[in-house]
Amino acid sequence: MAQTVFQRYEKKYLLDREQYTALRDQLSGRMREDRYGRYTICNIYYDTPDYQLIRASLEKPVYKEKLRLRSYRVPDSQSPVFLELKKKFDGVVYKRRAVLTQGEAQRFLWNGERPDGQEQILNEIGWAMQFYRPEPKVFIGYDRTALFSEEEPDLRVTFDTRLRWRNTALDLSKGDWGAPIRRDGKILMELKLPGAMPLWMAHLLGDLRIYPTSFSKYGACYQQYLYRQQRLRGGAVCA
Numbered sequence: 641m642a643q644t645v646f647q648r649y650e651k652k653y654l655l656d657r658e659q660y661t662a663l664r665d666q667l668s669g670r671m672r673e674d675r676y677g678r679y680t681i682c683n684i685y686y687d688t689p690d691y692q693l694i695r696a697s698l699e700k701p702v703y704k705e706k707l708r709l710r711s712y713r714v715p716d717s718q719s720p721v722f723l724e725l726k727k728k729f730d731g732v733v734y735k736r737r738a739v740l741t742q743g744e745a746q747r748f749l750w751n752g753e754r755p756d757g758q759e760q761i762l763n764e765i766g767w768a769m770q771f772y773r774p775e776p777k778v779f780i781g782y783d784r785t786a787l788f789s790e791e792e793p794d795l796r797v798t799f800d801t802r803l804r805w806r807n808t809a810l811d812l813s814k815g816d817w818g819a820p821i822r823r824d825g826k827i828l829m830e831l832k833l834p835g836a837m838p839l840w841m842a843h844l845l846g847d848l849r850i851y852p853t854s855f856s857k858y859g860a861c862y863q864q865y866l867y868r869q870q871r872l873r874g875g876a877v878c879a
Contacts, residue, residue, distance in 0.1 A: 644761060646735040648794075651837070653829040653850050660799065660827045662848055670840075671787040671797060676712075681800075682781045682812050684709045685858050686749075686774035691870070693772065694862045703729045706858065707765070707774055709745055711812045717743040721812060725765045736761045742813060776810035778866065780857050781818055782828075795841075796832040803828065805861045807869075821861055828855065 655663065686707040687693045697704040705727040715721055723738045723745050738761045740748065747753040749769075754762055768774075781804050787797040804818030829850075831837065845851075 644737045644739065644758070646733065646737070648733055649731065649831075649833045649835065650733050651831045651833070651852050652855050653831075653845070654826045654853050654855055655799075655829055655850060656826055659848055659850055660829075663829075663844070663850065666844055666848075667787060667797065670791070671789045671795075674786045674788050676786070678783055678785045679712055680714075680781060680783050680816050682711045682714060682816050683779065684776050684810055684812060685778050685780060686769075687777040688772050688774055691777065691862060691866065693774070694858055697856065698859050698863070700854070703727070705768070707768055707772070709749070709812065711742070714814075714816055715742040715812050717741065717813075721745050723748070723765060725761075725768055736764050738762050738765060777807065778858065778861055779806045779810055779812075779814075779818060780804070780821070780861060781816040782857070792838060794834040795838065798830045798832070800828040800830070800857075803857055805865070807866065821857060821864070828857075 685694075686709070693704075693706060697706065705725065708724050708726070710722045710724055711719065713719070718741050721740055721742050723740055725736045727734045727736075738758045740755060744755045748755065748762070752766070752769075754766070781802075782800040783802045785799045787799075789795050803821040804816075805821050806818040809815070831841070
């Protein structure tokens with residue numbers, strides 16, 4: 641059964657190709673790719689008409705949240721998708737995830753029709769939807785390679801490439817196409833940790849001059865593209 645509740649720390653890094661190659665070489669003795677290998681993640685992010693959620697997130701508050709619908713390939717109506725409410729408080733990430741079919745997710749998001757089961761998680765997500773009245777705002781996709789350690793099973797490292805976006809055809813079943821979010825070829829690495837970073841990992845990142853960043857895929861998409869489009873259309877978006 642897929643995990644539906646997460647509590648962890650997440651740290652992000654942007655790597656150039658040289659750093660990525662060196663890091664993968666150094667990690668090869670400690671971590672290996674998970675059974676899925678390289679795969680595509682597709683997301684639809686939901687927000688208020690004036691992008692309240694992402695604007696608040698970019699201000700670096702103590703508490704922030706995001707609502708998204710995710711799939712691990714382009715789904716059909718019966719494919720599993722994941723409706724996620726992701727919160728961050730004081731540096732800790734809390735994620736609530738409902739596992740639905742694409743059809744169930746659409747009926748829940750469009751009509752409020754709840755499937756059986758997962759009542760507590762759907763109640764939390766339903767409350768957020770009633771409070772914010774969100775609508776689909778942007779598709780964000782990327783190709784991911786994930787590493788895990790058998791000795792430290794709660795430690796995961798992911799590498800995301802080909803970050804892309806679109807703000808039309810906001811349906812996961814419409815494909816994983818989109819325009820590039822970044823054009824510098826950098827790779828987004830995320831460390832997912834239950835607590836403090838292992839000392840060996842901290843030393844390795846320091847030796848390779850790999851430093852943390854606050855980069856957000858949705859945040860970058862909003863700042864570089866969506867905000868400008870809203871201004872050009874004369875929309876009411878507060879800076």
